[in-house]
Amino acid sequence: MATDISSASPPASAETPVAGRRRLPPELSILGVMIGMMLLFEALGWIFVGQSFIANPLRLKIMILQESEIGIIAVGVTQTIIMAGIDLSSGSVVGMTAMIAASLAQAADAPHAVYPGLTGLNPIFPVAAGLLCGLAVGVVNGWLIAYTKIPPFIATLGMMVSARGVADWYTNGQPIGNLTDSFADIGAGWWPVIIFLGVAFIFHIALRYTRYGKFTYAIGANPLAARVSGINVERHIVLVYMFAGLLSGLCGVVHTARAISGQAGVGMGFELDAIAAAVIGGTSLSGGVGRMTGTVIGAVILGILTSGFTFLNVDAHYQEIIKGGVIIAAVVADQYRQRRRKSV
Amino acid sequence: MATITPSTAEIVRRSGAVPGADYLLEVEGVRKAFPGVLALDDVSFRLKRGHVHALMGENGAGKSTLMKIIAGVYTPDAGSFRLKGQEIRLTSPLDALRYGIAMIHQELNLMNFMTVAENIWIRREPLNAFGFVRHDEMRRRTLALFEQLDIPLDPESEIRDLSVANRQMVEIAKAVSYDSDVLIMDEPTSALTEREVGHLFKIIRTLKSQGKGIIYITHKMNELFEIADEVSVFRDGKFVGEHAAADVTRDDIIREMVGREITQMFPKEIVPIGETVLSVRDLSLAGKFHGVSFDLRKGEILGLAGLVGSGRSNVAETLFGVTPATAGTILVDGRELAVRNPGTAMTAGMAFLTEDRKETGCFLLLDIMANMQIALLRGGYATAGFVREREIQTLCLQQKARLRIRTPDLEEPIINLSGGNQQKVLIARWLMLRPKILILDEPTRGIDVGAKAEIHKLITELAGQGVAVLMISSELPEVLGMSDRILVMHEGRMTGIVDRKDANQVAIMDLASQ
Structure with missing residues (x-):
C-alpha cells in the first residue's frame, strides 16, 4: 500500500548520505587502549625491570584470576547501569554470601563448625545457599526501586550497609575455615575465569538477542516510553536487579572457594571496581548505552593496571592514584564521544 | 564622523532609529555539512528591522540548522554574516547573545525548580556589595519587563508550576531581557491554544514596534499570513525563494516547500462505518476528568477537541492504561475490559501514539x-x-x-x-x-506539511481498512477535516459530540470554552 500524495516524484531527501560510512563496534577503541596499555607496560618492563610483562604466563594468570571476581559482579552491575540504575550493594553481598556459603561448606572434621550438624555437605548446598541469598537481596533491591520509587543509588546504598552488617553479624566477624575439598575445587585453577567469561557470554547474548536485553536498553533509554510501549517496567527492574544479586552471590561463592575460607570483609570496594569496569568499557551512567564485551575489556584493563604497577614495583598508593585517574579519563573520553555523536 | 563610543551606540540602538543599514542581519552563501548529510547548501537570508520574517520548509529542509548557525550554536563551513552592516563571526550562543541575537528554542530551556525571575536573570543577577543576589531588584526588573510585554505572571512562581504557554512567555521575556535586536522563535505556537497564540502575537507586535527583527519558524500557514511580513522558503537544505507575505498565497508557498502539488489538504474519505468496537461509559480519573462516555466504531475517526488542559490527553492515557481510571467502564467488542496498564490495552487491540514525542515516545x-x-x-x-x-x-x-x-x-x-x-x-x-483501535494524540504536532499530509492520508487509509481511530488535536482544521464525529471537552468534562456535517470552528470553540 502506497501513501503517495502527489503525482510527481518525492523530492530528494536532505538526509541522503553524502559519503558512505561503516559502523565500527564501539569496543574497538577501548580494546585499542587495552592493547596499548599492555605494550606500554611491556616497554617499561624492559627499560626498568629488564624483563617482559606479557611473556609471563604466571603473572597473566594471577591478573586474570584477580579480575574475574570483579568481572562476575560487573556483569550484573553493567546491566543495572544500562537500565539507568546502579548497584552499590554488590561488594557487600559478596561478603555476605561468602560467609553463608562458607558456613555450609565446612568439612566434617572442622573444629568449632558454625553448624556442627551441617558439615561435610555436598558442595551443591553451599553453592545454592550463596546464590539464593544473593538472588533474594537482588529482589529486595529491585522491589524497593521499582515499587517504592526510591532512587537506585539510595536503595542499593542502604543494602550495601545492611548486607555488610549481616556478614559481620553472622559469626561476629570470625573467619570460617576448614572447607571441604570438593567445595574448594570450584575456585581452583582456571574455574573463576571460566565462570566469569561464561556469565559474561550468557548475558552478552541476553542483552543483544533477547527480549530481556531489548527491554533493559529501552527502560534505560526512556522508562516512560517503555511503559507506554507495553513493557511491565516494574517487573523488569526487579528481574535485572535479581540477576545482579545472583551474580554477586556467585562471586561470593567463587571467592570463598578460591580462598578456601569465608571472611566477612571480603568484597569491600568490589562494587566500585565493577562500576569502573563497566564505565571504562563504555557503559553510560545515564542509561541506554553499554555492552558486555566493553565491561570484560574494562575489567581486564583494571587488571593490567594493578598487575603492571606491581610488576614495575610502583608503590601501592601511587597505584590507586593512577587508577582513579584512568577511570576519570575513561569517562571524559566517553562524554566527548557522546557529545560528538549528538552534534551529528 | 566622530567615533561612536559604546554607550552612544547603545543609546542609538535602543532608540530603534538607526539610519543606514536596512537589514539587521544578512547571511550569505552559508554551507553546513554534517557527517553524511549536507544540511545547508549556499543559503542566503536577510532580516529587516521591525519585521517578522517567517521561515517555511519541511522538516529536514535546513531551517533549524540555519537558525542554529545564526544563534551561534553551529559554526558554518562557509558563508558570510553581517549584523547591521558589520561583518561578524559567532563562536558560541553566548557570543550571539552579546551581539543581540537571542533564540527561543522549540524545547524550552528553563530550570524547573527555580523561579521565573531567577530563570530570566540567570548569570546576570543584580548583586549587592557582598556578592549576594538582590532579590527585590530582580523582582522589580522582572515586573518592568513583564509590564512592557504585557505578561501577567508572578516573578516568584516556580517554572514547574507554569503551563507550557506561560513558560514560553518566560522564554520570550528572557530573550528580550538581553536587549536583543534579533529574536529567533522556533515554532513558538506548537503547544499553545488559540487564545495563547493571540497573546503571543500581541507580544510579537510590540517587539516589532520596538524595531526588533523576528525570525519566525512555523509549520502553520494561517499564522504566517497573520503575523509575518516576509517569508523565505527552504527545501532540502537550499534556499528556494523570498516573498513579501502580502504577495503570496498559501498554495504558492506549499508548492515551493514540497516542490510538488498537494492536491488535498485533508484526504478524508467517507468509509462504511461498522459495528462498535470501543464503548466508554462514565470514565473518570480523579482530579483530571469525569463522566466521559462515547462509542467508537469500526472505520470511524472520532476527533477529540478541547483546549490544552481540558483533559483530552488524560482520557487517552486512561483508555490505554497509562493512568488507570478511577471510575467508569471500558468495553472492547462489547466485553468489559479492566485496563490496568498499557499491556492489557495492547492485548485488547489498542495502540497509542503519545502527545510528546521526546518524553514518552522516542x-x-x-x-x-x-x-x-x-x-x-x-x-x-x-x-x-x-x-x-x-x-x-x-x-x-x-x-x-x-x-x-x-x-x-x-x-x-x-x-x-x-x-x-x-x-x-x-x-x-x-x-x-495491526491495532483495532488506534489512539493518536497530536499525530502531526511539529511536523512539516508534506509529512503531515502523508500522515493524514495514512489515517484515512487505516480507517478505510476498518481501524477505529480516536484522534486528539489542537489544530481545529485538522480535527474538522479528518473526523467523522468530534467529541469536545472543557475542564475535564465532556461538553458535546458534534457530527461531521454540523461541525465548524465556531461550534467546536463554543463547546470547548463554555
Missing part, C-alpha cells in the same frame, strides 16, 4: 529498529526469549517503505532524524501491531 539513544520493534516484542516475535531479528527486520523495512521514512538504514540512531521522520517511526511502531 528512545532517543537507540536506533530506529529498536524504536520500531519495542511494542511488537511484548506480544511475540521471540522464540524462548530470543528475538527473531530477521522477521522483525523485514517488518520494519516494510514500514519504512510504507511510511517513507527518510533514513539511510535502520541502524541510524533516531535522534538524528527530523521530527516528521521520528513521528513516522513511532507510528510504524504501532501499525506493526
Whole structure:
C-alpha cells in the first residue's frame, strides 16, 4: 500500500548520505587502549625491570584470576547501569554470601563448625545457599526501586550497609575455615575465569538477542516510553536487579572457594571496581548505552593496571592514584564521544 | 564622523532609529555539512528591522540548522554574516547573545525548580556589595519587563508550576531581557491554544514596534499570513525563494516547500462505518476528568477537541492504561475490559501514539529498529526469549517503505532524524501491531506539511481498512477535516459530540470554552 500524495516524484531527501560510512563496534577503541596499555607496560618492563610483562604466563594468570571476581559482579552491575540504575550493594553481598556459603561448606572434621550438624555437605548446598541469598537481596533491591520509587543509588546504598552488617553479624566477624575439598575445587585453577567469561557470554547474548536485553536498553533509554510501549517496567527492574544479586552471590561463592575460607570483609570496594569496569568499557551512567564485551575489556584493563604497577614495583598508593585517574579519563573520553555523536 | 563610543551606540540602538543599514542581519552563501548529510547548501537570508520574517520548509529542509548557525550554536563551513552592516563571526550562543541575537528554542530551556525571575536573570543577577543576589531588584526588573510585554505572571512562581504557554512567555521575556535586536522563535505556537497564540502575537507586535527583527519558524500557514511580513522558503537544505507575505498565497508557498502539488489538504474519505468496537461509559480519573462516555466504531475517526488542559490527553492515557481510571467502564467488542496498564490495552487491540514525542515516545539513544520493534516484542516475535531479528527486520523495512521514512538504514540512531521522520517511526511502531483501535494524540504536532499530509492520508487509509481511530488535536482544521464525529471537552468534562456535517470552528470553540 502506497501513501503517495502527489503525482510527481518525492523530492530528494536532505538526509541522503553524502559519503558512505561503516559502523565500527564501539569496543574497538577501548580494546585499542587495552592493547596499548599492555605494550606500554611491556616497554617499561624492559627499560626498568629488564624483563617482559606479557611473556609471563604466571603473572597473566594471577591478573586474570584477580579480575574475574570483579568481572562476575560487573556483569550484573553493567546491566543495572544500562537500565539507568546502579548497584552499590554488590561488594557487600559478596561478603555476605561468602560467609553463608562458607558456613555450609565446612568439612566434617572442622573444629568449632558454625553448624556442627551441617558439615561435610555436598558442595551443591553451599553453592545454592550463596546464590539464593544473593538472588533474594537482588529482589529486595529491585522491589524497593521499582515499587517504592526510591532512587537506585539510595536503595542499593542502604543494602550495601545492611548486607555488610549481616556478614559481620553472622559469626561476629570470625573467619570460617576448614572447607571441604570438593567445595574448594570450584575456585581452583582456571574455574573463576571460566565462570566469569561464561556469565559474561550468557548475558552478552541476553542483552543483544533477547527480549530481556531489548527491554533493559529501552527502560534505560526512556522508562516512560517503555511503559507506554507495553513493557511491565516494574517487573523488569526487579528481574535485572535479581540477576545482579545472583551474580554477586556467585562471586561470593567463587571467592570463598578460591580462598578456601569465608571472611566477612571480603568484597569491600568490589562494587566500585565493577562500576569502573563497566564505565571504562563504555557503559553510560545515564542509561541506554553499554555492552558486555566493553565491561570484560574494562575489567581486564583494571587488571593490567594493578598487575603492571606491581610488576614495575610502583608503590601501592601511587597505584590507586593512577587508577582513579584512568577511570576519570575513561569517562571524559566517553562524554566527548557522546557529545560528538549528538552534534551529528 | 566622530567615533561612536559604546554607550552612544547603545543609546542609538535602543532608540530603534538607526539610519543606514536596512537589514539587521544578512547571511550569505552559508554551507553546513554534517557527517553524511549536507544540511545547508549556499543559503542566503536577510532580516529587516521591525519585521517578522517567517521561515517555511519541511522538516529536514535546513531551517533549524540555519537558525542554529545564526544563534551561534553551529559554526558554518562557509558563508558570510553581517549584523547591521558589520561583518561578524559567532563562536558560541553566548557570543550571539552579546551581539543581540537571542533564540527561543522549540524545547524550552528553563530550570524547573527555580523561579521565573531567577530563570530570566540567570548569570546576570543584580548583586549587592557582598556578592549576594538582590532579590527585590530582580523582582522589580522582572515586573518592568513583564509590564512592557504585557505578561501577567508572578516573578516568584516556580517554572514547574507554569503551563507550557506561560513558560514560553518566560522564554520570550528572557530573550528580550538581553536587549536583543534579533529574536529567533522556533515554532513558538506548537503547544499553545488559540487564545495563547493571540497573546503571543500581541507580544510579537510590540517587539516589532520596538524595531526588533523576528525570525519566525512555523509549520502553520494561517499564522504566517497573520503575523509575518516576509517569508523565505527552504527545501532540502537550499534556499528556494523570498516573498513579501502580502504577495503570496498559501498554495504558492506549499508548492515551493514540497516542490510538488498537494492536491488535498485533508484526504478524508467517507468509509462504511461498522459495528462498535470501543464503548466508554462514565470514565473518570480523579482530579483530571469525569463522566466521559462515547462509542467508537469500526472505520470511524472520532476527533477529540478541547483546549490544552481540558483533559483530552488524560482520557487517552486512561483508555490505554497509562493512568488507570478511577471510575467508569471500558468495553472492547462489547466485553468489559479492566485496563490496568498499557499491556492489557495492547492485548485488547489498542495502540497509542503519545502527545510528546521526546518524553514518552522516542528512545532517543537507540536506533530506529529498536524504536520500531519495542511494542511488537511484548506480544511475540521471540522464540524462548530470543528475538527473531530477521522477521522483525523485514517488518520494519516494510514500514519504512510504507511510511517513507527518510533514513539511510535502520541502524541510524533516531535522534538524528527530523521530527516528521521520528513521528513516522513511532507510528510504524504501532501499525506493526495491526491495532483495532488506534489512539493518536497530536499525530502531526511539529511536523512539516508534506509529512503531515502523508500522515493524514495514512489515517484515512487505516480507517478505510476498518481501524477505529480516536484522534486528539489542537489544530481545529485538522480535527474538522479528518473526523467523522468530534467529541469536545472543557475542564475535564465532556461538553458535546458534534457530527461531521454540523461541525465548524465556531461550534467546536463554543463547546470547548463554555
